[in-house]
Amino acid sequence: MMNRIKAPMAAVAAVVVLSGCGDLLDVDNPNSLVEESIQQEAAANGVANGSLWHVSEAIGDVWEGPAVTGDELYWIGSRDAWGALDQGFISDNANEFTDAAFPNLGQGAWMAQNAVEILAGHASGENGPDFQVDYGRALMFRGMILMIVAEQQADMTFSYKQVDGAPVSSGNAAIGSEGNEIPLPTMDAVMGLALSSYTSAKAIFDTEGETDLSFDVTALLARAEMSRVIMNNRSTAGGALAFPNAIAHANTVLAGGSTDYRYNLSYS
Numbered sequence: 001m002m003n004r005i006k007a008p009m010a011a012v013a014a015v016v017v018l019s020g021c022g023d024l025l026d027v028d029n030p031n032s033l034v035e036e037s038i039q040q041e042a043a044a045n046g047v048a049n050g051s052l053w054h055v056s057e058a059i060g061d062v063w064e065g066p067a068v069t070g071d072e073l074y075w076i077g078s079r080d081a082w083g084a085l086d087q088g089f090i091s092d093n094a095n096e097f098t099d100a101a102f103p104n105l106g107q108g109a110w111m112a113q114n115a116v117e118i119l120a121g122h123a124s125g126e127n128g129p130d131f132q133v134d135y136g137r138a139l140m141f142r143g144m145i146l147m148i149v150a151e152q153q154a155d156m157t158f159s160y161k162q163v164d165g166a167p168v169s170s171g172n173a174a175i176g177s178e179g180n181e182i183p184l185p186t187m188d189a190v191m192g193l194a195l196s197s198y199t200s201a202k203a204i205f206d207t208e209g210e211t212d213l214s215f216d217v218t219a220l221l222a223r224a225e226m227s228r229v230i231m232n233n234r235s236t237a238g239g240a241l242a243f244p245n246a247i248a249h250a251n252t253v254l255a256g257g258s259t260d261y262r263y264n265l266s267y268s
Contacts, residue, residue: 038118039121041122041125041127041130041131044119044131045134047114047134047138048115048134048135048137048138048141050111050115051112051114051115051137051138051141051142052137054107054108054111055111055144056265057104058101058107058148059108059144059145059148059265061100061101061104064097064101065085065090065097068085068097069085069086071086081095081096081097085098105153109145109146110159110161112138112141112142112145114177115138115141115142116138116142117176118138119134119138122134123135132207133204133205133208133210136201136204136208137201139197139200140201140213140216140217140220142193142197143193143197143198143217143220143224144220146191146193146197147194147220149190150187150188150190150191150194150227151227151231153187156168156187156190158173158174158175158184160177160178168184168185168186168187168190171186172185187231188228188231188232191224191227191228191231195224198217198220198221199221202214202217202218202221215253215256216263218249218252219249219250219261221245221246222250223246225243225246225249229242
């Protein structure tokens with residue numbers, strides 16, 4: 001007899017318990033993160049670090065293909081697309097690794113610009129002095145991703161969230177949110193914004209006494225200035241190139257005591 005009434009009693013108990021729970025799906029998640037959250041001052045350092053992460057990921061993805069093709073990296077394993085690059089087959093637009101680099105490149109560019117806009121607002125507010133270094137870092141990371149875009153891409157679009165961006169080749173490209181758009185009509189303009197981002201970052205680091213960061217961004221300035229000269233002379237038929245601006249920045253780095261300087265994208 002007991003076996004027969006256990007199930008009905010359990011069912012009744014369940015109904016009683018559940019009836020007191022209200023809407024089980026009406027739950028506030030204390031860990032939820034919305035866009036407004038990262039715009040708060042308390043998230044400023046995290047926003048700069050998020051830009052660093054996305055920029056690092058994008059640069060790594062973009063460089064992997066050429067590094068495997070040029071034997072800087074050696075392919076082992078069973079992924080055919082890596083094997084194709086290792087053997088020098090670089091014209092396949094459907095290669096999963098060269099193709100997959102673009103989404104991360106777009107994300108890196110968007111996050112870098114978003115970080116600059118958010119931290120520019122904090123840096124100009126009443127607590128501005130507290131955010132200068134992170135603002136400088138955001139500028140430096142934007143410079144990095146735009147430098148790589150200019151060096152590596154024949155064309156590029158800078159979309160905003162789900163709004164498509166015009167390609168640079170159309171002459172109508174821009175980066176930034178509505179009301180903050182910066183025109184980028186040519187790849188030279190892309191590199192130009194990278195250079196101005198570095199220059200602004202260096203000014204902040206020098207003012208704030210951030211010697212190491214100033215040293216890093218000076219080295220990046222040397223790299224970008226040299227790349228710009230090479231880009232602008234790709235169609236030149238022979239002849240030596242001059243790099244006065246790049247050499248000036250490089251000499252500043254060398255004067256710091258390092259004859260083999262390398263800027264590492266490192267973070268915990």
